[in-house]
């Protein structure tokens with residue numbers, strides 16, 4: 001822990017040598033100010049009239065919009081009008097919004113992640129990805145968002161939890177800044193997050209079990225079987241249904257998150273959006289020694305085809321993410337869980 005402020009970090013040598021560093025720095029600063037405003041609204045909870053209410057309207061993905069989804073979107077859009085951002089691509093708007101074609105950056109954002117949890121007082125957040133503008137932002141505003149995640153200049157999320165924290169990477173490790181009311185700023189609490197490899201927690205919405213493909217079922221079956229199965233150890237399960245909260249836990253404690261494709265209508269590519277959810281999370285996780293895939297392929301290498309594209313997402317401790325990929329591609333993984341490994345199997349005696 002270095003204890004430096006966010007501002008000091010954004011001005012430090014490890015950051016200023018990056019491309020567009022001044023513009024990226026100003027953008028992160030503006031997002032941090034806006035997050036403080038959103039934080040104020042989230043702390044009011046049900047005291048905030050209309051706050052948890054559903055608007056009855058749907059966003060681009062068919063999710064019911066909550067009042068706070070839309071209010072948060074407005075706060076972030078307003079905040080970045082003051083900084084060098086040309087394009088704003090948000091979960092809450094159909095297309096990319098052109099702000100100023102002369103500016104160098106494109107901001108992809110999930111203004112409020114986990115919003116189905118608002119009224120239950122569970123941690124929610126804001127996920128963002130900062131990309132360089134490509135092509136002509138006037139004639140093709142979406143193009144800048146259709147770059148693989150490897151091109152991200154910075155990525156992060158704010159989490160409105162017991163602590164207000166910013167998890168941030170500019171490509172030199174993953175850092176966590178916690179907002180200190182004493183100092184009136186975000187202060188670095190972890191300067192180099194490293195996801196532990198030996199955790200025994202997995203996070204998945206098991207209510208979808210019957211809709212999953214075989215490899216995911218087998219992986220979860222093996223976790224359920226615990227010390228009596230091929231893994232020969234017991235596992236613990238967590239599912240917060242708030243990507244930022246599940247990700248924060250994995251960054252600190254290790255484990256794995258899965259939102260796979262499933263057979264429900266509209267879930268053929270899972271639920272998580274590639275451009276403003278999976279890509280920034282994958283960037284943070286890789287920079288913290290973890291891995292992130294679409295079950296098999298590296299998320300950051302995937303070529304997006306649309307702003308709101310969904311993608312299956314698996315991320316966390318590297319060895320676990322690799323293991324899940326093997327359940328998809330390696331027939332030996334299936335034989336490994338044969339009855340030979342069961343209670344009375346050869347390998348248990």
Ligand SMILES: O=P(O)(O)OC[C@H]1O[C@](O)(COP(=O)(O)O)[C@@H](O)[C@@H]1O
Nearest residue numbers: 110112113114115116205241242243
């Ligand atoms: O309700 P489900 O299907 O378990 O999905 C939960 C997932 O959906 C999300 O809430 C999607 O994000 P939004 O709230 O921004 O739509 C993730 O945060 C979370 O991991």
Ligand SMILES: [Mg+2]
Nearest residue numbers: 110112113114
């Ligand atoms: Mg989300």
Ligand SMILES: [Mg+2]
Nearest residue numbers: 091110112113
């Ligand atoms: Mg959202």
